[in-house]
Amino acid sequence: MKISLQQHIYFFTLSTGLLFTVLVGSVLWSTQVVEVALERENYANKVENHTNILKQLLINEDIYASDYNTDNWLVLDRKFNDLLRRNPSLTPEQQTIQNSIESQNKNVQRLFNTINKNQLKNADERIKKHLKTRLITQLEAIRSDTIQLSSIVQKDIANVIKQQIIFILSILALSLFILVYGAVKLVKIFSTSLNEVKTAFEKNRSGNFQKIQLSNQSEEFNGIANAFNNMNKELSETTISLESMTKIVAERTQVLEQLSNTDPLTKVANRRALFERGNDEFSRVQRSKNPLAVILLDCDLFKNINDQFGHLFGDEVLKNICKVCTEEIRSIDFFARYGGEEFIIILPDSGVNAAVETAHRIQHALADHGIAYEGKNVFVTVSIGISTVNDQHIDFENLIKDADLAMYQAKENGRNRIEVFGDNIVYEW
Incomplete structure (x- = not known):
């Protein structure tokens, strides 16, 4: 099938444009994925910070004291529960960790409520210490889960960025290949076809009427070649007639010149x-x-x-x-x-x-x-x-x-x- 140079240019332009569109779409998708991942990381950091605050509060205060005020704990706990309820969309792996955090938080709440009801005021010190340690350990477990969640999120971000870089470089390499291939092909078509047309014109000028045989087919140069070949055909027919006439004229001129310079009787010079x-x-x-x-x-x-x-x-x-x-x-x-x-x-x-x-x-x-x-x-x-x-x-x-x-x-x-x-x-x- 003969493809015009214009169609070649359209093809390479559309191919590059399509790749560029895919590239832009990929960047936008990656940006969205990274934003979600950053939101998850931010969530994990907030959970860790709240856990640290609750843990620090337990360490610094005596929850078994008769005059212990639970208001600070209850405020922080409500904020922590609100934070857990407003968690961003998570992957299945991340959701498993989230479920673990929520479950452990409920354990913390039950244990703290048990201690807070003054049911253990007169309990043995070892039991008090043990329960408090369990409470801190439970918070530490929540903190560990949040660190794991943050680590997974960071890995996801790194993987997305790595995949995106590879994808972008692949798209750029493919686009560059298409552009270079298209440019080389178009230059080859132009230079080869122009040289063949130039050679045909030079031969035509010397009287050697030959058809243009294009190595690379394109509608534009095929049109030029067909017009040139038709012109050559007409010129060759006309030239044959002109050559015959020129030969006859030259012969007649030679005869006339000879007659004008020759004595008619003796046939020697006059x-x-x-x-x-x-x-x-x-x-x-x-x-x-x-x-x-x-x-x-x-x-x-x-x-x-x-x-x-x-x-x-x-x-x-x-x-x-x-x-x-x-x-x-x-x-x-x-x-x-x-x-x-x-x-x-x-x-x-x-x-x-x-x-x-x-x-x-x-x-x-x-x-x-x-x-x-x-x-x-x-x-x-x-x-x-x-x-x-x-x-x-x-x-x-x-x-x-x-x-x-x-x-x-x-x-x-x-x-x-x-x-x-x-x-x-x-x-x-």
């Missing part, structure tokens, strides 16, 4: 991608001072090829140039179509010699790879201009302009050549 990469490399060179070279290639007599073989064949020529150049450059180099039949290669961390070597490989590869046309191989050549970064270059576009000037120099010098901007060396193949 002018836009060329300048993005070129500006990045130029900025990096400005910071690192590493070398950077640019190769600009232009297909020789491309207009004549289109006129002689057609534009479709011209497209194949451009594709073949792209294929050859892509195969001959490094993985860190960047190849792009600059426009028309012009192409540019960016060579990071390369100087003039490395750029010339790359250009030379491209020329050789083009000479070895012709384009089939009606059973014949048609070979094309390219004019190549090379420029490297120096202090006069203010941007990447300025670097391309120098490579373009070198390429036009190669065309003017007969085509199928390699020209380096700023050098007097001419490379030709």
